[in-house]
Structure formats: C-alpha cells, structure tokens
Amino acid sequence: MIELQGVGKTYRDGTQAVKPLDLTIETGETVVLIGPSGCGKTTTLKMMNRLIEPSEGQVVKDGEPVQQLSVQMLRWNMGYVLQQIGLFPTMTIAENIAVVPEMKKWSAARISSRIDELLEMVGLTPATYRDRMPHELSGGQQQRVGVVRALAGDPDVLLMDEPFSALDPISRQQLREDLKSLQARIQKTMIFVTHDMDEALTLGHRIALMNEGKIVQLGTPQELLQQPADEFVRTFIGDRRAHRDLAVAEVLKSESRWLTVENSVKTVVPALAEAPPLSPSASLQEAAEILRSTDAPAVPVIEAGELLGTISFEDIAVYVLGGEA
C-alpha cells in the first residue's frame, strides 16, 4: 500500500509542479494518473521512488515513510518503466533484466531461470532473445523487455511512466492488452502515468485525473465516465455520453470470458448470475446502470431465451474509444 500524505513539489524558482495532495493506492490495485502535459502526473509518480524528492508531505509505503528507507532498497522493490524505454545499450537483453536481481544478490541460477520465465511471459523466446543487444529489437519488443526488467527483482510495486506512448499504434495496442492480462496474473500494485484516456479506461482500477498540480477527480472508470466532477473532466474525457442511448447489441461481445459453452449451449459463468439480463435493444446507459448497481463484472444479453453474449464496462469503453475488442 502506498500513501501520499500531503505530498507536493515546489521548485526553487517557485514553480509549483504538484500542490499538496493525498492519494492512497491499495495493494494489488492499479491507479492511473492522467492529465494534460504539465499537470504534475509524472512528478507525482517520481516522488514515489524518490527520483524527485517532495518538498512537502511524505510518501508512505507499507506503513514506512520512504524517506526513511535506503533509496536503493526502495527502488529495488519498485519496478520502473520509462516512456523512453531506457534499456542499457551496452548490455544484452539478459544482462539488462539481471541488473536488479544481481544487486539483490540472487544466485546465478535463480537469475537465469527468472530471465527465461519473464521473457516467456511477454512472448519473447529466451533462446532467441537472451543474448541479443537492445538495438536489435523493435520498439515494441524493447518495451516488453523494459517491463520485464522492471519486474525482474520481483518488486511489489510497478511504476510506469507513459510506457507505451513512444510506440507505434499497433505495438501500443498489443502491449496494453499484454499488460492487462499480466495485471491479473502478477497481482502487483501499479501506478501508471498516461495522457491517453483509452489506456486509462482499459487499465485503471481507479483513475486520478490531474490538472495544474491537483487531482481533479479520483474514481473508477465508470465514475469518471458517468459523473465527471466538472467541465474540465468532461472535456478531457471527451463527449462519450452520446453513446449512452446506443443499443447494447452494437457493443455486444459474443466471445467473452464470462461465457462457457457446454453441450453447444452457451451459459454465463456463475459470477454473472445476479446480474439481470438485458435485451439487445436496451441502451448502453441501462447496461451501465446495472453494472454499477450490481457489482457484476458483466451483464448477459438475452434475446428470445437465447444467450447472445455479455457486455462489460471494458467492452463499452473499448467500443466508445474505437478500439478493437
């Protein structure tokens, strides 16, 4: 758990990059910091691993103020992924990944198997990629290594500073999907900085929308979508409310992980049991209402007694943002 208690940053020249703010990130939670450039989101992130020292307030990690921890130990346990990737160009992929485990004095065998495990996790064949140099990889592949390098020392927190914004749209889309599935598997606390609303809606359990050094609104994706705190939030998210009267049939996902097929009959998984089903012509707003009021991860859509598929916030978000689900 990371707590920002009145944390702010004022530079010597008087520029107030971040006004004192409070933010608590639960263990295992992904919080996205989003906002226009210069809003203080990256500064806020860097104050967590002390790349930038706060000028007021304190960051507390698992009950301990980070100022009191050794800065190296603190960082060994906080993976960091940069927008510019920043792989060490003189080291091989394996050597890049091994940096933190080596500093943590892991055994050579453990480091080696960790490298293979991580490379496989992001779909890079260890035999092929271990001994390559970073410049031999594509941008997307490099950033996969960047993510893996941050995870190598088995940190409990992962800090990501616009990790996908320098990539081409296809790689960006892919990595976003990969990270989404990784999120479920590795259960790390993640703080993710981006200026891309799609990314925020897809990845964030909660989103902190920042402007001019302040958190303007903090909430789940649907809260931001449905109850924007003010005009700024509404403008920043964009007018996604035009979609609210759209029929759910448009967004429907027939191949969803909430469905199982037994004896060629589609049924929903038990998690959806309490969600009242919708008809294909119901509006997205109705679907959103149900999702919000029931805690169910998705709503089944039924027509004439036949299960057509399910619809979740994610599906809505992806549709609204124009991505391919």
Place this chain on the structure above:
Amino acid sequence: MDTLQEWGELFVNRQDLLWITLWEHIQLSLFALVIAVMIAVPVGVILTRYRRLAEPVIGVAAVLQTIPSLALLGFMILLLGIGTGPAVVALTAYALLPIMRNTYTGISELDPAVLEAADAMGMSSYGRLRKVELPMAMPVIMAGVRTSMVLIVGTATLASLIGAGGLGDLIMTGINRADNGYILMGAIPAAILALLFDRLLRLIESKSRGTSLKPVGVAAALAVAVLLLPMVAWNTEYDLVIGGKHEAEPEILANMYAALIEEETDLSVDVEADLGGTDFVFNALRQGDIDVYPEFTGTALTELLDQSFEGLADREAYEQARDLMEEEHGKAFLEPMAFHNTYAVAVREDIDETYDIETISDLTAYDQELTAGFSHEFIDREDGYAGLQETHGLDFDDLNTLDASLRSNALVSEDVDVIDIYSTQAEIEEFNLTLLEDAESFFPPYQGAPLMRGETLERYPELEPVLNTLGGEITEDEMREMNYAVDFEDEDPEDVARTYLHEQGWIEE
C-alpha cells in the same frame, strides 16, 4: 643524394641504435599515456558530477595544450631538470585535454533516459558509473585516448631535446647532419608506432564492449608492468654528468672531458650530450642536472650574459665571459681550446676560381650577380648578415633564407653561391668549400671552453687541471676532421674523442 640502398645499409648498420631508441620511445609514450589516463579519466568523471567546475578545469587543460611543445619541454628543465621524468611530465600535460574532454563529454552526453533508468533501478552512483556510464561512453573516451596517444608519440620525438632519448635522437642526428636516412629511421618507426598503438587501443576497446571493463584494466596493468620493470634498473648515480648539445662537436668534446676525467680521477662520469640547444643545456647546468658542458666564448657573452663582444680580442672576450659567469651565475669557465667555431662565409670552389674573391670584402663587388643562402639566425644577427650590411655594405639582390642544415646542400646543388657556415663544420671538408677570409676580424671570438658549475668545482677541485689539458689545444682543422668522422663517416663520437686524446698521449687507450 641518398638512395634506398644507402638507407637500407644505414638501417642495418645502426639497428642497435634503432632498437634502443625505439624502446625508449615506447616507454616514454606509454608512461605518459598511462599517467594521463589515470589523471584525466577520473578528473573527467568528477567533472560530470560537479559540472560548474568543468569549464575552468577543461580550460586549464586547453591552455596546457596550446603551449608549444618545445617551449613546454624547455620550461620543464627549469622545473624538473632533464631526462625521462620531465619529458613524461610534459607529454602527460599534453595528453590530458583530449582524454579529459572526451571523458566529460562522453558521459555528459549519454541518453538521460538510460541514466534515469539506472537510478530508478537503484544503482549506486559508483555502480551506475561502472556498469552504465563508462561502458556507454567508452568509444568516446577511447577516441580521446587514441588522440592523446598519437599526440604523445609525435611529441615524444622532441623529448630527446631534454635528454629523454627516444626516436627523436635519430631525427635530431639526421637534422644536424642533413642526413635524411637518420631522419627517416626516426620518423618512420614513430609513425608505425602510432599506428600500432592505435590498433592496440582499438582492440582493447572492442574487447571491452558490454559491461566488462576488465580488458581495459588488464591493458593498464600490463602497461604499468612494462614501465616499472626497467625503471628499477635505471637508477644509476654518477658523480658527474657532462652535458652537450646534440651535434657532433659538442658530443665529441663532452666525451673528451669524460675520458680525461676518468683517466685522471676515480669519479664516475655520465655523458648526456643530446640536449636541445643553448638554452636547454644552460638551464640543465643551472638546475644541476649536468655539471659541465662545452660552451663558446661568443655564445656565453652574447646569449647567456647579454654582452657585446665588439672590439674584443680572443683573450679579452674569454676573460670577460669567465668573470661575468662567475659573478652572475656562479659558474666556472675553464681555459678555452685553440679552435674557433665562429660564423664564416663560404663559397663553392668554382666560384672561388671564376671570380676573384678571397675576403668577405671582395664579395661586395659581386653581390648583384651571386645568390646568397643564409640561415635565419645569421640574417638577423649583428655578428651576421645584418652586421655585414652595415660594416661592409654587402647587399645581395638574391637572398634566400635557408635552414641551417640545408645550407651546404643548397650550395653544392648550385641553388645558391654563398652561404654562412660554422668554421669547424664538417661540410667544409666534405664539399671542398672555400672559406672567405675575415680580414677585418668582423666575426667575434668563438672559442670552446668547459663551462662548469661552481659547486662541482668546489667539490672536485682536481677537475680544473684535468679539463685545462685541452686549453689552447685542438686546431680548427683537427676539430673539422673529427666532426667529419662523426657526421660523414658515421663514427661514434666517443671513439673519435678517445682516438684523438690517445694520439696526443693524454690517455692510455
């Protein structure tokens, strides 16, 4: 003129000399380079941590770099004396800038994202330096090291001027004797050495790609070992060091002093007769690096004591120089030898026959027809052409400025008809030149005599009678013959000196 075959022969005959000087050169260069790296890389790294200091520190190194190498070497004599040590210091000072600047720039210009990644991963400042910054900046740093290395190997040829040896010895010999063979024997190996070092450094660099700095460390350790081994053996102490300029005549004379002293006393004597010029030798004497060297009365008066020699007879000139040397510098100027090594004006044999010229004054009649080739110094000096213009009304229509070592060649090749020359120079004999008579005693007295530190004479008073053995001896012809043996027959100055002394019955063998 020289031919390839002659060069080949010279190379074969003087192989021993080549290997010795080459080895000295390697040691000198390597020593300076290793020290420069050991200073400049850490300083460069420190500057990246304290950037405010970068400008002034690199500025100082740049100033060092702008000092002409010859001046820096000359200056080093006053501070540290002669020999390998001062030469290494001077060469190191030269090599600092490229390495320091490249280390600083190499590290400063690294991608800040990569450095942020290193910090964010919890590397210590030293760990980041060793694993990220140095390996990444290595190509730039090594480029600086290679630049410095070429600079050092080149400049080290000048180190022979302050008695540090090296291939410069061969080059200086070649220049003094106008012998291209010697010049090439020094210059070609120096160039090859630079290329070889460059190769070696590139190899080290390519081996250290990646995170490991080991090959660089191993190479540095090896270099230090190469340097330290012979250093231990070098430190021989002598009672007395005899100096001399790097020319045939001073070398012969210095060896005569040594032979006489060894014959008559029990003192151990070293000969350092390869120093750069009047200032270099005199500074070495003041510094106490050498105890005695042969100097000319005229030079002592005009250059060292800033006196005029006008109207002084030989003896008066000597006595004035002797007294002033004692008074102003505490140096003893012992009895001069017979010969003069003064400026003279020479013409080719055929000119002498065609025109009716016997004295310098006779030239005035033909100064519209004949072509003159004078050295830089001669043209400017009051006891040279400038003076001749005033006193003799000599005014050549066609006057060429030539390097001292090229004068006689230009005369023989008929590019010029009249040259200035030193009266004991071996070329007079070799090319059968006619010296014009100085009927008006225009040229000042230039007699050679031992110039010695007062402290040395106090300590070993027995040296005075020993060195005065040569007083009033050695005629111009004898000196010229000996110079000829060294310059044109490639004989060893020491052998020439001993043979003469033996013939005079002053030494046994």
